[in-house]
Amino acid sequence: GIRGLLFAPAAWVATEFSRGVLLGGFPWVLLGSSQVTVLPVAQLASVVGVYGVSGLVALINATIAYATLTTGRRRIAAIATGAVVLVATAVWGTLRIADGTLTRVGTPIRVAMIQANIPQEDKWKAGEARRIFTTYIAMTRDAVKRGAEFVIWPESATPFMFERDPVGQEALRALARDLHVPILFGSDQEVTQ
Numbered sequence: 001g002i003r004g005l006l007f008a009p010a011a012w013v014a015t016e017f018s019r020g021v022l023l024g025g026f027p028w029v030l031l032g033s034s035q036v037t038v039l040p041v042a043q044l045a046s047v048v049g050v051y052g053v054s055g056l057v058a059l060i061n062a063t064i065a066y067a068t069l070t071t072g073r074r075r076i077a078a079i080a081t082g083a084v085v086l087v088a089t090a091v092w093g094t095l096r097i098a099d100g101t102l103t104r105v106g107t108p109i110r111v112a113m114i115q116a117n118i119p120q121e122d123k124w125k126a127g128e129a130r131r132i133f134t135t136y137i138a139m140t141r142d143a144v145k146r147g148a149e150f151v152i153w154p155e156s157a158t159p160f161m162f163e164r165d166p167v168g169q170e171a172l173r174a175l176a177r178d179l180h181v182p183i184l185f186g187s188d189q190e191v192t193q
Contacts, residue, residue, distance in 0.1 A: 004062075004066070005059075005062050005063060005066050005081075006059075008058055008059070008062035009054075009055040009056075009059040009062060010055070012055070012058040013051050013052075013054050013055045013058065016030050016031065016051060016054055030050050030054050031053075031057045032045065032049075032050040032051060032052070032053030032054035032055075032056075032057060033053075035053050035056075035057065039097055040089070040090045040091075040092075040094045040096075040097065041053065041056070041090060041093055043092070043096045043097065044056060044089055044093065056085070056086075056089060059082065060086055063079065063081065063082030064082070067079050067082075109149040110150070111148065111149070111150045111151075111152065112140070112143030112144070112150070112151045114136060114139045114140055114143060114151060114152065114154070114157075115154055116132070116135045116136055116139060116154075116157075118132050118135070123156070123159055124159070128159065129159035129160060132159040133158065133159055133160075133168070133171070136157055136158075137171075137175055140153075140175060140179070140183065141179065144179045144181050149181060150181065150182055150184070151179075151181055151182070151183045152183075152184045152185075153184065153185035153186065154186060155186035156186045156187065158185060158186070158188075161187060162187035
């Protein structure tokens with residue numbers, strides 16, 4: 001019934017969240033990410049996060065499924081509820097975008113996204129670590145010379161486990177200190193059970 005209509009999005013979001021934290025986590029390809037190009041709906045993420053957007057998408061889809069399986073007043077109530085939630089979200093998101101505050105407030109910064117295109121199979125080869133790391137360092141220095149105020153490296157960019165490599169840790173910290181720029185980077189970590 002109608003309780004199932006509300007249970008479906010909650011179950012979906014709980015499953016997505018659990019998948020992101022259990023057994024090392026796999027928090028990619030969330031349902032809410034499908035709305036990234038639907039800007040009025042995507043605004044909801046600023047209030048309830050991507051899991052809230054996942055819940056909205058699951059609710060609308062559960063509403064459609066419920067409406068196809070029922071008749072009469074229940075069908076009308078389900079469609080009306082889904083429509084009200086979706087329209088309210090879209091109107092709020094549209095007004096928020098039209099307001100423009102998100103693009104006018106704050107101080108803009110130049111962000112550099114570094115991508116060295118290192119093949120994954122080369123990343124853990126014993127003789128490649130130094131070349132890979134120096135490539136990222138050189139690209140970072142170049143980006144800062146061209147005005148970057150914040151640098152982002154790819155996921156798992158470091159060819160070492162940051163938490164276990166004091167030499168690598170210090171080299172990366174020294175780079176950030178030397179350039180006076182924050183660096184957001186990804187590093188693998190050993191998972192122990």
